[in-house]
Amino acid sequence: MDTYNWYSQLIKPSWAPPSWLFGPVWTALYAIIAVTYGTVFYKTFSGKVPRWVALPFALNLIFNLAFTPIQFGLKNNLLATLDILLVVGTLTWALFAVWRASPDLRWVVYANSPYLLWGLFATVLQISITVLNA
Numbered sequence: 659m660d661t662y663n664w665y666s667q668l669i670k671p672s673w674a675p676p677s678w679l680f681g682p683v684w685t686a687l688y689a690i691i692a693v694t695y696g697t698v699f700y701k702t703f704s705g706k707v708p709r710w711v712a713l714p715f716a717l718n719l720i721f722n723l724a725f726t727p728i729q730f731g732l733k734n735n736l737l738a739t740l741d742i743l744l745v746v747g748t749l750t751w752a753l754f755a756v757w758r759a760s761p762d763l764r765w766v767v768y769a770n771s772p773y774l775l776w777g778l779f780a781t782v783l784q785i786s787i788t789v790l791n792a
Contacts, residue, residue, distance in 0.1 A: 661730045661731075661733075662677075664730075664733055665677065665730065668735075668787055668790075668791050669787070669790040669791050670783075670786070670787055670790070671783070671786045671787075671790070674783055674786075674787075683776060686772070687772065687773050687776060690769055690770060690772065690773060691719075691722075691770075691773065693769070694766045694769050694770055695715050695719065697763065697766065698711065698712060698715050698752075698756060698763065698766060699712055699715065701760065701763065706760075707756075707759055707760050707763065708759055710755070710759075711752075711755045711756055711759045711760070713755075714748045714749075714751040714752035714755055715748075715752045715756075717744075717748040718745060718748035718749050718752055721741055721742075721744040721745045721748055722745050724741055725738060725741050725742060725745065728741050729741075729784075735784070735787060735788040735791055735792075736788055738784055738788070739781075739784050739785055739788045742777070742780060742781050742784045743781060745777055745781075746774075746777045746778060746781050749770070749773065749774055749777055750774070752770075753766070753767045753770060753774065
């Protein structure tokens with residue numbers, strides 16, 4: 659069964675957004691991530707921010723990029739739920755880390771607010787889908 663048919667056949671909560679919305683939302687979020695994470699990595703590697711600040715950003719990228727292959731490649735809702743919890747957890751850690759380490763980079767926290775809000779929404783959605791399809 660192809661990915662689209664598999665996902666469309668899952669039981670979803672009534673408040674789940676239409677599938678077509680995910681592409682535009684993630685396109686905007688990845689633009690924000692590219693600019694803000696790029697800035698954090700640049701500042702870290704140029705010695706202007708402590709190296710430990712980059713760790714949660716790097717982990718967040720790994721977990722974020724792992725979600726689609728887990729959810730749609732493996733078609734594993736439970737593992738995708740664990741992964742998205744790690745996405746939100748590392749994002750929260752990253753935003754706290756940059757806030758504490760560099761007052762000049764606090765704009766990164768504000769700029770990533772839509773990512774955090776979408777991540778929280780997506781986490782609740784993923785947990786709901788996992789429970790409804792258990």
